[in-house]
Amino acid sequence: MKPMINVTDLSVSFSGDDGKVTALDNISFSIPEGKTVCLVGESGCGKSVTAKALLRILDNHAAIESGSIEYQRASGDQLDLAQGPAKAKHIRAIQGNEISMIYQEPMTSLSPLYTIGNQIVEVLRWHTNLSKEEAKFQAIEMLRLVGIPSAADRFDSYTFELSGGMRQRAMIAMALICNPRLLIADEPTTALDVTTQAIILDLMRDLQKTRNMSMLFITHDLGVVADIADEVVIMYLGNVVEQGPVEQILTNPQHPYTKGLLASLPHTDGKRRARLNAIPGVVPSLQNRPKGCPFQERCDHFVTGLCNEKLPELTAISGVQSVRCHGFGAQAELVPLHASTSQVDDCLHVPNPVDRTAAPILELQNVSKHFPIRSGFFNRQTGTVRSLNDVSLNIWRGETLGLVGESGCGKSTLGQTIIGLHKATTGKVVFRPNEEDVELTGKTDSQLRPYWADIRMVFQDPNSSLNPRMAVYDIIAEVLRVGQELKSSKDIEHRVLEVLDKIGFSKEFLKRYPHAFSGGQRQRIGIARALAPYPKVIIADEAVSALDVSVQAQILNLLKDLQEELNLTYLFISHDLSVVAHISDRVAVMYAGRIVELAETETIFNASRHPYTEALMSAILEPVPNAHADDTRIRLEGNVPDPANLPKGCPFAPRCRYATSICESSDPSLGEISTDHLLACHHPDVVQNTPVDQLEAMAG
Amino acid sequence: MSATDFAGAPTSSRAYEGQWRLMWRRFRKHKLGMLGGIITLLIYLIAVFVEFLAPHDPNDFSVRNTYAPPQSIHWLLETKDGKVFQPHVLGYRSKIDYNSGRRTFVEDPRRVVKLGFFVKGKPYNLFGFIPAERRLFGPVKKRDRMFLLGADRLGRDVLSRTIHGTRVSMTIGLVGVALSLVLGVLIGGLSGYFGGWVDTVTQRVVEFLQSLPSIPLWIGLAAAIPPDTPPLQTYLLITVILSIIGWTGLARVVRGKFISLKSEDFVKAARLDGCSVPRVLVGHMVPSFISHIIAVVTLAIPGMIVAETSLSFLGIGLRQPVVSWGVLLQEAQNIRSIANAPWLFWPGVMVVIAVLALNFFGDGLRDAADPYSK
């Protein structure tokens, strides 16, 4: 059977100030009818450009240079979408009608000035002859179909009145309203919480099956790929480097890049202490595209004179899988691909011994943080945002405590309150850098300054956390210059060089400015800044969340190395469960500004007892095909409660499938159910089948 | 952590360039901005060296030349040795038409006024204190007059007066903006830094002042300056009046920048580095918005210049004997005089050129102010 879409040798270029650069370099792939094809790669690999080229909605500076996009219409007619002007009538007849698209950020991709109903009906009215009433009726039906409750009312809602998940559903409704034959989805779940992501993926899979629709699904997340793909196309720097069925690609990858991507992923299973086998370096910018194989600079199997001279052909290695690598083509014998050259480094990290009988280095006692809401002409206080509620927590010297939860649960506020960027409303934070107890709460900035050398912070976004106007040396040295520890500028310089060496930078980078570095390198500088005074504790707030997987793996390895070397204590805040599983000794789960469960990492991931933790774990997508085939997974509907308007009783009760009347009336407190396992739930036995009181016996 | 980790990192010289170098790179690309910058610079140079550049004293009058039209420069002079290169203008023979009361001027080929560079003219004090008598160019003979841009009601040289007007008009913009800037940065900065009720009150005051029509208010305030006030005091009072509303715009910009910067991670990081409040401000925040402030200030100068010109034009700003473009344009207030002597518009042309140049310059600066945005 002929595939519905057949892309052949498609090239797209960008024109900018520095001339033309190639964004897509002769890519070819096809989308069969009724199947899902995943486009996978790190940022800057040309995934979105491919999608936009298919739908002919490229930005003004981008142009299709050559190649064809053969599209087989339902009638059997062939149409080359790459031909003709982008705004031609025959292209417009297909856009939004036969091929439609959804995007990563529904908030910015939908207009806030029109109701979602208006924006959905509009598509229908352009492509059909339906009357206003009929169109509205169909739109409401579609909203209902994508799972929007009280769809008729939501028809008149604006985007900003909906939650993230609901907005994405509205977007899907808009894309599906004309029954398209192909849906292009550009990272549709990346901006969502894991629990919402799971629901949206289910929805999309169902819709695709029931409507026998094709999907081109763009993602960087191999877990999502395993969940939804039939076919996978791996892209690197505007080239297709490997493609094939999902089982083949995930279990038997051939291209070094595909292998590297898979090896970079942190695992939630027993191998979690292993060093990640990260791909070195970053995706080069389009201007710096090397001659020959695009992946050569980061490849372990690089062969001089071949890989840097000639672009390998896309070679079929089985009936269904093909690879673009010299290790497979005519000159395969020159490339020792199978001789294991890579430093497959299965050695486990030896964690520093943690003495939990000693006094903890950080002790939080009933910490709360409430922000006033002010409004009106005179700025009166009209409400309270309860971001943190009664949080108690111990962190011991040398351990990593992971802090997880959906966005808006108060993770970042907790980190900033501990260090004193926010002043706690009530409660105590006790810090024990040395022997004495230091109470961090209730102190002014100037009183806190001496201790800020011992407790440091790494921020999420390396673009905004480094002052672009300061050279790397000044960024790292600032804390030493204002600090008490080192007096002479010589000592400071010596220390900066020492720290620089620890993060793997060479001396010559010191005079450069942040704009000269990639995201991962900037994050290293951020870590160096935190490290400079040789602190005892580092609070890492989503420190790897903005990075691509391969770079994320590099940074995670670095953090682990540093911890071993310097006996650091980490508070590691992240929404990414596998990253937390990989790096943490213990994990605290937050919900609505409180800790609902806290235990050893293994316990949290294998024997959690809170219904919320259970739901989070269930939403993890492992990059294993068919791993999620059974439909026993828990789907957490609804949203994190508004911290300005918390429900009475257990804040999770409205979403909890085990909730009883007591949950709605009384708020459970955090208590120890076994050694080192804290839980805030009225029903500690519902999640695991083992009753709590038998736990100790089993452990004994 | 091997060297290959840095594959793909840009290694051009740009990697070592700080914000000012990057801004300069960007500003150079802005052609109009460059042009505006050069013209602005030239105009301020004129303002500095007015006495040297003006061919005559601005107050030298000659009744014989009332409303004399502009003379054109002749390059070749007929002598007995044939034509030689000698720039000169021809003096006027004037006739009064007693019916209409108008003078008519005819070039008199016998009255040759030879021109030259670095000629000696009426003595003056450069910058007000260096005695000098050389002028850039003018009639070779001290007593001769030339009117390249014509003469006014009292036969004063419009060119010299326009050049002299540059100093007052251009500096009043600077002084007014400086005053507004001090007020704006102080009040806007405090408001943004402290927040809370301080911020609420200043915001209300700024909104209130901005909702008032400025010109009626200025006229009201300027009218309150007694006519016998000494020129320097009038000058200062006018800048104060202009700043009463002028600071609000700057305060708003400063406050906005301040608030957006305060929440930037790198400012939090500086705080956690242990920097004191002044060090966070001066070392980390000010470098990030100083360039924006420079751009906003540049764009605020033209408004001040126009405001001064307008007030002086109405006769309630600066007054004779002060020479500013607005004071000069007062001569053009009456339709009869401009119909007869359209060259009285020259100071107005200068206003337009100055305002245009400053606008271009400010636009270029604003575009270059954040070299890190795409």
Added chain:
Amino acid sequence: MGMFVVKRVLLMIPTLLAISLVAFLVITLPPGDYIDRLVLEASLDGDYITAAEAEGLRKIYGLDKSVLAQYFDWVWKMVVHGDLGRSFSYELPVEELIWDRLGMTTLLSICSMVFIWTVAIPVGIFSAVRKYSLGDYVATFLGFIGLAVPNFLLALVLMYVSFRYFGQNVGGLFSPDYVNAPWSFARVGDLMAHIWIPMIVLGTAGTASVIRTIRANLLDELHRPYVVTARAKGMPEHWVLTKYPVRHALNPFVSSLNELFVQIVSGSTIVSIVLGLQTTGPLLFDALRQEDMYLAAALIMFLSFLTVIGTLFSDILLAWLDPRIRRQFNNGGL
């Protein structure tokens, strides 16, 4: 929406009081008062007013009290009796002098505003959509010129051109025959024939700045993701543009309308003086020079009221156009 308007109107009251105070204080700033002026003028005429007579006059005019007492008297009479005081120089109640003039100022300002919209919005949109085209360059160039030429200078140049080449005087809002005539269709027609010159003079700077704002806003909006979404729906480009980015670009423009209106009302003062229009400008100017305090104070106050009302209208318009503002209001904000 109704609540929004009511709340906004109520919030205007303190603003209006503050304006009346500012207006009054500005007027009482100059050293000396109207009586001093009378004394001076009398002495110039060779006449003579004794100090005692002057004091008597002060009492009659209420100028012997403190400034604040005078202010409260003034406001009290204004609020309770609608009495704005007497003009010293015209010897008439102020309210008889100003309403016509204020009406003309309002009319002129609104005409200029409409002129700016009809010219600037289409040109701005064109300029952004056809960025770097010949039309864009022409519009940008003219825009810069428009910004750089002060109102009064433009008025002078227009006067010069029409006097020099058409031999007529363009000043005034009416032909001499109609200046003091009662209102009629003919007078309205005469007004329309005259108002366009001040309207253009007054609107030029505003037009230039609006073109620039709309162009910049629209250029920003054209790259937003929702425009790509709209394009991917397969709608014709002109429809995509007008429904999405253009509409979005108009919102910040509407929110800055009040500033534009303030500028127009403010600028009309000088233009009216130069062109000799029968609006508030020349009346205010004379009143200030003659220290005719109640007249001047009333004029400054009502001109400010006018701009505050303009602000009110632009706020309401914005709330009507932008659902986000309405929601903010409903959530207790604003």
